[in-house]
């Protein structure tokens with residue numbers, strides 16, 4: 001079994017709008033960070049799998065897929081911030097198929113961990129709508145693939161992007177077989193992800209939201225990663241963990257207000273990976289979502305993979321020059337109360 005495998009999107013530069021923050025350089029800098037960290041060349045790059053219509057249409061409505069394909073053929077925007085180009089449709093299919101290839105390799109055991117450099121990103125895309133730079137919901141399609149094609153029964157999706165993954169939450173809101181947990185800046189785009197959004201029907205209790213104020217950083221994420229996520233995952237008992245990874249949580253990000261360092265981001269993802277090793281036969285796959293500072297993208301990704309491979313790493317960007325806020329403490333207290341996680345720890 002290989003330690004890690006990657007998906008890298010060919011020709012993704014053709015999905016591009018001048019001046020837009022979701023730009024090709026993001027993925028190129030992530031790759032450069034992995035190359036410079038010597039964790040890129042030794043490991044396999046997987047080809048995107050072809051998406052069957054049946055799978056695509058179980059996540060997105062046929063009318064939406066039709067609309068997206070037509071808009072892309074003319075390079076029309078889907079909304080004010082979500083552009084397309086004539087290549088976007090095939091690149092969105094490629095990204096989703098790449099995420100699925102990585103999930104498949106991890107599920108089948110040819111690779112312990114997978115990292116899909118999915119672009120365009122996916123977690124804001126709902127069943128019926130493109131938004132927030134996202135066209136197809138890559139991580140939702142991968143979760144659905146594992147369930148429908150591989151027979152998985154319980155998949156956990158953890159979303160550490162700065163933004164709430166409203167699309168992923170929506171798609172699985174009434175489902176008992178997919179657990180969704182998101183940490184995100186709040187109030188902020190897209191405006192969803194409140195503590196009281198917990199799922200419905202068979203999905204009741206399978207959605208967990210941790211909306212954190214701007215200024216939250218290393219301390220907040222360490223507390224959540226140590227005290228909140230493990231007991232919730234224990235209750236769900238996933239067979240595999242999928243991570244929506246956005247480096248817009250880093251303190252340098254131009255859109256975000258979190259003060260997370262690359263070192264602690266790597267540490268908390270490493271913690272999730274350890275959980276997967278202890279409880280999910282090591283099955284852990286990472287999907288790139290947002291992140292708009294190129295240095296942060298390069299170094300968060302390098303640190304994350306080094307942590308997973310248990311190689312030493314120093315964070316050259318260091319901690320946020322601005323102090324972390326304290327507002328997260330009362331949020332975590334409320335989350336713990338809602339989920340009966342005990343009140344003794346901070």
Ligand SMILES: [Zn+2]
Nearest residue numbers: 161163246290
């Ligand atoms: Zn984001």
